[in-house]
Amino acid sequence: MIGVIATLKVQDGKGAELEAAFATLAAAVRANEPGNHAYQLCKSRTEPNTYKVLELYADEDALKAHGAADYFKAAGPALGAVLAGRPEIEYLDGV
Amino acid sequence: MIGVIATLKVQDGKGAELEAAFATLAAAVRANEPGNHAYQLCKSRTEPNTYKVLELYADEDALKAHGAADYFKAAGPALGAVLAGRPEIEYLDGV
Numbered sequence: 001m002i003g004v005i006a007t008l009k010v011q012d013g014k015g016a017e018l019e020a021a022f023a024t025l026a027a028a029v030r031a032n033e034p035g036n037h038a039y040q041l042c043k044s045r046t047e048p049n050t051y052k053v054l055e056l057y058a059d060e061d062a063l064k065a066h067g068a069a070d071y072f073k074a075a076g077p078a079l080g081a082v083l084a085g086r087p088e089i090e091y092l093d094g095v
Numbered sequence: 096m097i098g099v100i101a102t103l104k105v106q107d108g109k110g111a112e113l114e115a116a117f118a119t120l121a122a123a124v125r126a127n128e129p130g131n132h133a134y135q136l137c138k139s140r141t142e143p144n145t146y147k148v149l150e151l152y153a154d155e156d157a158l159k160a161h162g163a164a165d166y167f168k169a170a171g172p173a174l175g176a177v178l179a180g181r182p183e184i185e186y187l188d189g190v
Contacts, residue, residue: 003137038133042098042187092137
């Protein structure tokens with residue numbers, strides 16, 4: 001298992017747009033990636049304008065398939081338009 | 096959905112003990128908590144002696160049921176004996 005924590009900082013007032021764009025992406029992930037076991041957008045309770053995506057993948061191949069998917073690449077512009085900077089991605093090894 | 100990221104710092108050389116104690120706990124969580132959707136121990140790739148648990152719960156009731164479970168309370172001493180400090184727990188609101 002591989003864990004990912006993706007931290008997303010959104011521009012002021014753009015949270016709803018981020019959530020909508022992410023919902024489309026997450027639906028595609030769930031429909032197309034049997035090796036993905038979690039892909040949950042969460043909102044920080046303490047840091048304003050901050051979201052964290054909790055992700056779990058069966059293995060490196062599943063993680064690569066996610067990154068290579070057309071719908072993942074297609075989500076980039078809509079997400080990038082409302083983010084306040086580049087996502088911070090932390091990779092973790094499942095035990 | 097509620098997300099939790101629990102950061103655990105383990106004492107030098109105690110990683111295997113932590114992993115064993117956690118495996119027992121995780122098996123009990125998976126067997127007894129229908130409202131738990133992820134409970135994955137992960138090891139940091141960058142920070143030594145650091146683990147993060149990625150957790151997802153259906154709602155606040157599911158999170159409370161987890162914290163109140165006998166096997167969760169029973170895991171405390173074994174985990175505490177090998178940790179280098181108190182766990183840092185971050186709660187997040189699923190979107």
